[in-house]
Amino acid sequence: MKKHYPLTLLLVLFFSVFLSCGSDDGTDYTDPNPTPVDTLPTDTVTPAPQSPVVMDLTTVPYAKLSDYNFFEGDLKNLSPVYGVLPYDLNSSLFTDYARKKRFVWIPAGKKATYTTDGTVLDFPTGTALIKTFYYNTVVPDNSTIIIETRVMIRKESGWMFATYVWNEAQTEAVLNTTGFTQRIKFDENGTIKTTDYVVPLTTQCIQCHEVSETATAVGPKPQNLNKLYNYADGTKNQLAKWIEFGYLNTAPSTIISTVDWTDASQPLELRVRSYVDINCAHCHTDNTDCGYTPMNFAFNKSGLTPDNMGICRTPVDFVTGNQQYIVTGQDAEGSLMHFRMNTSIQSEMMPPLGRKLVHQEAVALIEQWINSLAATCP
Secondary structure, X not given: OOOOOOHHHHHHHHHHHHHHHHOOOOXXXXXXXXXXXXXXXXXXXXXXXXXXXXXXXXXXXXXXHHHHOOEEOOHHHOEEOOOEEEEOOOOOOOOOOOEEEEEEEOOOOOOEEOOOOOOOOEOOOOOEEEEXXXXXXXXXOOEEEEEEEEEEEEEOOEEEEEEEEEOOOOXXXXXXXXXXEEEEEEEEOXXXXXXXXXXXXXXXXXXXXXXXXXXXXXXXXXXXXXXXXXXXOEEEEHHHHHHHHOOEOOOOOOOOOOOOOOOOOOOHHHHHHHHHXXXXXXXXXXXXXXXXXXXXXXXXXXXXXXXHHOEOOOOOOOOOOOOOEOEOOOOOOOEHHHHHHOOOOOOOOXXXXXXXXXXXXXXXXXXXXXXXXXXXXX
């Protein structure tokens, strides 16, 4: 016989069961101090750092170096912001013994592309290459003086040049298009030297930075970048660092590289070829300003044949002295290359731009190399 319960009792039992589902432990609990929804923990991804560099390709070049925001803190310290990577070359262009600091910046999401060992990396639009020229042993107190900073910017139409001359207080560098000369007296390894350092006209840049009538960079080739660099977070191969940072797509595991020409432990010929590549090949190679001359100083060409190094090659332009060949084995004094490097006469010297002084250490290197060659010229 079935039992019949009053309706009121059934309702009480139903709501007792329903309310018991309000918490896992069978109790009904209301937090008197609920946490606001916007403060609850969530699964978030830390955003990637953003470079603070300012680069508007429609308004560059800016009036002042500081306008780009390449550096943080005191400008003269050249302390790069995030995204501005320092770099160096195996051998450096001679400019009256001035020291150089180099940096590269590439817009977020873009990368340079490797083509060949001896070809400048194919940099994307918006890239900035920054090079500062300075002396750190200025007499009488071995002070540091920064003279100029050159910025190359890759626009859609090609590379653009901008030169910034530093003020006397070393607090700012201002855009200069008309050229500038500053007398500097400095200590170079115990010898006091004086030069009238020349900041070139903007229009003169193309003379060294042109291949096939197109403006180009000169130094940042894999053959010159393939070296260790002491970064703030440790020492690393520069090309590996660029790949890691997202500035380079890839690079081969083996690169035929230049060397530091000052490294006496390297073979003499390799040191000479490295020196003339960075100092001379931007004019003396195919499709350049002096491409008509009978030698090819590009590192990937100079080792192929003695002709490319000017050995026993007859000059095609003016000769002041009695030099019958560009290079005559065992006769440095009778070689045109040695003569051009060893003079400071503007109309005679090589290179014709970028120096007032003779690079005496390099002249000694060339002299040693020429005198080591066989005397084979007729």
